[in-house]
Amino acid sequence: MSDLHETAATGTEARAVAVRRRLTRPLIWVAAAALAIAVPFYLEGFWLQTGLFAMSAAVGAIGINLLTGSTGQLSMGHAFFLAIGAYAYVYFSADPEQGARQALGGLGLPTPLAAVLAVLTAGVAGGLFSPIAGRLKGAYLGIATLALIFLGQHLLFNATAVTGGYNGRAVPPLHLFGLTFADTPALVVMDVPFGALERLWFLGLLLVLGAAAFARGVLRGRPGRAMNTIRDHEIAAGVMGVPVARYRAGVFVLSSMYGGLAGVMLALVFQRTVPDYFGVFLSLDYLAMIVIGGLGSIGGAVIGAVFVSMLPQLLTRYSDSLPLIAEPGSGGVSPAEAARILYGAAVVSVVLFLPGGLAGLFARLRAGGGGRTGRPARARGLRFSSSPTPTPSPDTRS
Amino acid sequence: MITFLELLVNGISIGAVYALIALGFVVIFKATEVVNFAHASLLLAGGYLVARLQPLTGFWAALVIGVAAAAVVGAAIEFLIIRRANVASHSVLAIVTIGVDIVLTTELTRQIGTEILALGDPWGDSVVHLGEVTVAETRIVALFTAAALITLFLLAFKYTGWGIAMRATAEDSETAALMGIRLGRVSLSAWAVAGALAAVAAVFLCVFPTPGLDRGTSLAAIKAFPAAILGGLDSTTGALVGGLIVGVTEALMTGYQNQLAFLGRGIGDVAPFLVMVVILLLRPAGLFGIRETARV
Numbered sequence: 001m002s003d004l005h006e007t008a009a010t011g012t013e014a015r016a017v018a019v020r021r022r023l024t025r026p027l028i029w030v031a032a033a034a035l036a037i038a039v040p041f042y043l044e045g046f047w048l049q050t051g052l053f054a055m056s057a058a059v060g061a062i063g064i065n066l067l068t069g070s071t072g073q074l075s076m077g078h079a080f081f082l083a084i085g086a087y088a089y090v091y092f093s094a095d096p097e098q099g100a101r102q103a104l105g106g107l108g109l110p111t112p113l114a115a116v117l118a119v120l121t122a123g124v125a126g127g128l129f130s131p132i133a134g135r136l137k138g139a140y141l142g143i144a145t146l147a148l149i150f151l152g153q154h155l156l157f158n159a160t161a162v163t164g165g166y167n168g169r170a171v172p173p174l175h176l177f178g179l180t181f182a183d184t185p186a187l188v189v190m191d192v193p194f195g196a197l198e199r200l201w202f203l204g205l206l207l208v209l210g211a212a213a214f215a216r217g218v219l220r221g222r223p224g225r226a227m228n229t230i231r232d233h234e235i236a237a238g239v240m241g242v243p244v245a246r247y248r249a250g251v252f253v254l255s256s257m258y259g260g261l262a263g264v265m266l267a268l269v270f271q272r273t274v275p276d277y278f279g280v281f282l283s284l285d286y287l288a289m290i291v292i293g294g295l296g297s298i299g300g301a302v303i304g305a306v307f308v309s310m311l312p313q314l315l316t317r318y319s320d321s322l323p324l325i326a327e328p329g330s331g332g333v334s335p336a337e338a339a340r341i342l343y344g345a346a347v348v349s350v351v352l353f354l355p356g357g358l359a360g361l362f363a364r365l366r367a368g369g370g371g372r373t374g375r376p377a378r379a380r381g382l383r384f385s386s387s388p389t390p391t392p393s394p395d396t397r398s
Numbered sequence: 399m400i401t402f403l404e405l406l407v408n409g410i411s412i413g414a415v416y417a418l419i420a421l422g423f424v425v426i427f428k429a430t431e432v433v434n435f436a437h438a439s440l441l442l443a444g445g446y447l448v449a450r451l452q453p454l455t456g457f458w459a460a461l462v463i464g465v466a467a468a469a470v471v472g473a474a475i476e477f478l479i480i481r482r483a484n485v486a487s488h489s490v491l492a493i494v495t496i497g498v499d500i501v502l503t504t505e506l507t508r509q510i511g512t513e514i515l516a517l518g519d520p521w522g523d524s525v526v527h528l529g530e531v532t533v534a535e536t537r538i539v540a541l542f543t544a545a546a547l548i549t550l551f552l553l554a555f556k557y558t559g560w561g562i563a564m565r566a567t568a569e570d571s572e573t574a575a576l577m578g579i580r581l582g583r584v585s586l587s588a589w590a591v592a593g594a595l596a597a598v599a600a601v602f603l604c605v606f607p608t609p610g611l612d613r614g615t616s617l618a619a620i621k622a623f624p625a626a627i628l629g630g631l632d633s634t635t636g637a638l639v640g641g642l643i644v645g646v647t648e649a650l651m652t653g654y655q656n657q658l659a660f661l662g663r664g665i666g667d668v669a670p671f672l673v674m675v676v677i678l679l680l681r682p683a684g685l686f687g688i689r690e691t692a693r694v
Binding site: 068072074131132135136138139140142143144146147150151153154155157158159231280284287288291295333334337340341343344345346347348351352355 | 479492501508623663678
């Protein structure tokens with residue numbers, strides 16, 4: 001439907017827009033890169049840590065957006081794969097130790113290898129679930145994946161030799177190319193002491209860029225088209241020769257590997273893994289991220305991840321000066337609760353009022369003040385219809 | 399053997415309560431094709447109101463108000479949000495209900511805080527002896543109430559005009575609309591009924607032997623999701639059978655926890671989900687679900 005607008009733009013106008021974009025786009029990228037590199041030199045630890053959480057969340061959100069946004073498969077089990085990634089990294093890289101109360105296992109592998117193996121382990125875990133992930137669709141899969149959360153929690157608390165049980169485990173810092181991602185040995189760059197957070201910042205940036213580039217490649221290519229067709233019309237996809245079940249299972253595995261990578265990053269930033277963190281709420285957070293950012297769009301996943309993971313931190317930090325928000329434990333609305341209510345409401349209002357999420361909003365603004373001749377903002381996610389009566393899809397009729 | 403029978407009776411009774419929750423879930427799905435992830439928070443809302451009102455009004459009045467209020471909350475979600483969300487895919491609506499669930503659950507658990515709210519029900523902690531088997535009175539009441547409500551619902555579903563409208567909508571909503579059925583009312587009533595059923599279930603989830611309503615109650619309600627899906631999301635019979643399977647599995651696994659120690663502590667909470675996964679592996683549409691066929 002929206003393609004009509006595209007053809008409506010006259011040739012000259014389109015060309016002018018293209019030229020302008022060709023000039024501005026590299027500038028924006030250079031500015032963003034400079035800003036990202038400058039951050040560790042100026043901002044304090046709190047902001048770095050918040051930013052690193054956002055980066056880890058961005059990687060995880062890109063992964064679940066491939067599954068939910070682009071393929072239309074709901075997953076409530078993303079937290080499980082984060083947990084797998086985090087704990088697998090710890091298990092592979094830590095040396096076995098005889099604690100006071102319990103013995104902790106570990107393989108003592110080189111840390112980069114452990115990180116890669118952790119991502120692969122998450123992929124294998126996703127693959128083990130693929131008989132279900134391939135056959136169920138949409139919200140059915142959402143409920144089925146709830147099982148992963150509960151199974152995960154059970155394992156985290158009970159497989160104490162691997163996970164450390166209730167207390168969790170300390171995360172060994174990463175050693176890469178002779179650089180240790182920890183506060184010691186001390187490192188000073190341009191008069192700024194470079195601790196663990198500063199070092200991880202650059203690693204995190206690289207990983208987010210890599211994850212985004214890979215997802216972009218997947219979405220732009222043949223698999224992406226197949227995934228979108230499965231989402232929009234399963235039968236049509238099958239008729240055109242897309243192996244629907246195999247694709248669903250494959251995307252599930254890919255998204256769980258993204259989850260695993262996010263888990264590894266999270267473990268490195270936290271420096272300790274605790275089982276409580278990987279509960280059902282974490283999964284809901286990820287769904288909120290991709291809806292708020294924009295379903296099916298990589299930039300949207302990153303924006304949503306930044307929004308959802310930074311909101312509680314910001315509210316906590318500025319809780320004194322914000323109205324309606326009380327100190328944690330004082331009976332009023334605590335910052336974490338306020339954040340949760342805010343983004344829950346954001347999810348609802350985005351679907352009601354802002355089709356395409358924040359990414360769609362930016363695209364519309366860039367297209368030129370809502371003018372009708374510009375590039376139409378198109379939700380690449382689960383199709384939000386712009387006409388008053390949604391076209392009946394096979395989903396809506398039996 | 400006695401233990402087994404006691405566990406079985408308890409399992410069936412808690413299963414009947416799960417069936418109530420699952421039934422509401424299935425009704426919403428049949429009428430509007432929305433998978434309602436906000437169901438647990440509807441339940442929490444109903445239970446919370448009953449617990450807060452009962453010191454003021456007494457149990458029965460509180461129960462009536464709580465059930466009515468949960469029905470209103472359900473209807474309000476439908477009227478204010480689901481109806482206005484102009485989306486073509488129902489997966490997006492499922493995510494909207496997740497958003498609603500986040501808001502409601504966060505606010506309610508904040509209100510509850512660390513308290514454990516008693517429901518002030520008239521059955522208290524008295525037990526009934528059936529031969530050598532000892533069962534809590536609340537469990538018996540739960541079983542009979544759930545059975546009565548489910549029977550009532552199924553009869554209404556079959557014989558009243560409302561039930562026929564509901565079934566016609568579930569079958570083919572466009573044709574139903576052409577026949578003069580007002581789809582808005584059908585889905586509104588479905589959400590209201592689901593809310594009311596969830597509130598009743600909330601009461602029985604929180605009475606003896608459970609200490610009361612606390613912030614973990616919504617987690618207990620999540621166990622009704624596997625109940626609904628393992629029976630088949632579009633089947634009312636499936637909801638009943640699924641509820642019973644989940645209840646009995648949970649009760650037995652928890653009861654024989656010590657013999658099952660190799661599976662780890664707290665296996666009872668995970669068992670319903672494992673059963674669900676096994677059943678979905680064998681029958682992806684659930685036990686009674688209709689495998690979707692499409693004409694091209």
